Amino acid sequence: MWLALAALVGAAAVTLLVSSMGASPWDGGPSLVEQLLWGAAMTLPLVARRRFPLVVLLVVGAVLIAAQARQVGDNLVPSVALFLAMFSAGAWGQDRTRARWARIAVIVAMFAWLGFSLVQFLVHPAPPFEGATGPLDPVIASVLYGIGFNLLFFLSAYFFGDMAWESARRQAELAHHAEQLRRSQEQNTRGAIVAERIRIARDLHDVVAHHVSVMGVQAGAARRVLDRDPDLAREALRTVEGTARTAIGELRGLLGVLRADQDEAPAQAGETSSPGxxxxxxxxxxxxxxxxxxxxxxxxxxxxxxxxxxxxxxxxxxxxxxxxxxxxxxxxxxxxxxxxxxxxxxxxxxxxxxxxxxxxxxxxxxxxxxxxxxxxxxxxxxxxxxxxxxxxxxxxxxx
Known part of the structure; x- marks a missing residue:
């Protein structure tokens, strides 16, 4: 909206300047109010250039030809509006085939209109071209200048529009891949955490649970026979003591394995020694x-x-x-x-x-x-x- 407003203000300003200077390329032409309306008709459609880029391109192209046929004095801002419309068709057209052929159709129509204008220029008596010093014929030079300028104009709009679309597509693909990678990393992290918890739980059960169970049974037996059979209770407590030492040693070995890198884990199942x-x-x-x-x-x-x-x-x-x-x-x-x-x-x-x-x-x-x-x-x-x-x-x- 801001860009369309700026173009509208520019069209009004240039129209006022051209009319005030009497610099219109035409002998006659419409009134100042009608020229301002033509400028608005060519710039206001740019408001919808992103939502309806192909429609805006066709509308601006048709209005520009109609305005030149009506001999509107300003040709600068209408050219800028057409450039923006063609750029937008290349940058924002979702259907790439339609975007390509719509731009080609507008370019062909513009060159057809340019050819018609050049024929009219050649049919009418040529201007005096005062001050011409180049080696080429002034009329030929004017025709070549018009063709070259329009080629550069339309090809630039076509090229930069495609380049903007490709850049936006690459950014969208990178954002999509980054989001996929983030989700994949989150899933891998959650899976690794769950797998590690299961492995630790299994190892703790194998190493600790058996010894703790034995210690519980022996401690209960020692409590029951402590008064009537002190020797048996003493033997049970000795078993609890030995089992506790064994559990602590195996637990240390387990913790050492869990903290070590996988490639550096003990190669043999029964090996519990750790480097020091x-x-x-x-x-x-x-x-x-x-x-x-x-x-x-x-x-x-x-x-x-x-x-x-x-x-x-x-x-x-x-x-x-x-x-x-x-x-x-x-x-x-x-x-x-x-x-x-x-x-x-x-x-x-x-x-x-x-x-x-x-x-x-x-x-x-x-x-x-x-x-x-x-x-x-x-x-x-x-x-x-x-x-x-x-x-x-x-x-x-x-x-």
């Missing part, structure tokens, strides 16, 4: 084989570390070195384990480019996993760029 501090040199050697100069050092007096803490330290070092090799573009990395009085500290630092190669807001899941591992044991995690260069990950576990 003793395997850190192997991680360093593996990173060296990838071309990274890794220094591994242990500081302080080593002491026994709980299996869960040792596994968390191992995973943090593993994830950090993997990130250094994949993303940091570093040459050197330091892996330091410190046995402090009140804590166990592990630090991985490199001399790479820090976070400069990572898009903002994309910290990834590795850092989230590190924080989860440290939080389980009541520790702290620090991760960020170093002051000079590179990146540092430091985890601290309370002793």
């Amino acid at each position: 501090l003793d395997q850190l040199p192997e991680l360093a050697e593996l990173a060296r084989s990838a071309g990274l100069d890794v220094e591994h050092g242990v500081y302080g007096e080593p002491r026994p570390v709980p299996e869960g803490v040792a596994l968390s330290v191992y995973r943090i070092v593993q994830e950090s070195l993997t990130n250094v090799v994949k993303h940091a573009d570093a040459r050197k990395a330091d892996v330091r384990v410190r046995f402090l009085d009140s804590s166990l500290e592990v630090e991985v630092a490199d001399d790479g480019r820090g976070r400069s190669g990572t898009a903002p807001g994309r910290a990834g899941f590795g850092l989230v996993g590190m924080r989860e591992r440290v939080a389980v044991h009541g520790g702290e995690l620090e991760a960020g760029p170093r002051r000079d260069a590179g990146y540092r990950v430091r985890a601290r576990f309370p002793a």
Whole structure:
């Protein structure tokens, strides 16, 4: 509506200027009021150019020919209106076949009208063409200029209309694919969560439920015979104690498997051992084989570390070195384990480019996993760029 209003105002302004200057190409012509009405008839249909683009194109084209036949003085704004109508037919026509043939029909009609006007121009006595200095005949030059200008005019409207439609179609397809991808990701996420819950529930049942059931039965038996048969009650309680230890050990092994990557899970069903501090040199050697100069050092007096803490330290070092090799573009990395009085500290630092190669807001899941591992044991995690260069990950576990 705003564009049609602007075209209407432009048509009225140009008509007033042309009439005031006496610059009409025709000897006569309609009155000023009739010319203003012709301008309104050519511009107001643009209001519906998106809803009815083909109808607007045909109406504007027909009105333009009728206005020129009536010798309306302004030819600029009607040409702009026709350009917009043809552009809209190409950009907004839902039936692409009809949109193409409607534009071709209007172009053919306009060139037919142009041919008729050129014949009339050639039949009548030619103007004097005062000041003509070019090598071509003025009449031929005028005919070629008219044909070339109209070719450029109509082909531009046709081309830009198709280009706008193609661009809108690509944007719509991208939006559609993005929505499909989002829904697919949501479905995959929900499916993965459900599958993981089922797997954890099944593993917990297999590992824990049997031992807990045995402990319940033995504890009930010990309570019933505690007064009359202390030896039997003592044996039952000893069974409860052993079963509890077995359950705790198997539960730790299960948690280690659940927290580990699938490819790194124990290969054998009965294997429950988890990697720990003793395997850190192997991680360093593996990173060296990838071309990274890794220094591994242990500081302080080593002491026994709980299996869960040792596994968390191992995973943090593993994830950090993997990130250094994949993303940091570093040459050197330091892996330091410190046995402090009140804590166990592990630090991985490199001399790479820090976070400069990572898009903002994309910290990834590795850092989230590190924080989860440290939080389980009541520790702290620090991760960020170093002051000079590179990146540092430091985890601290309370002793």
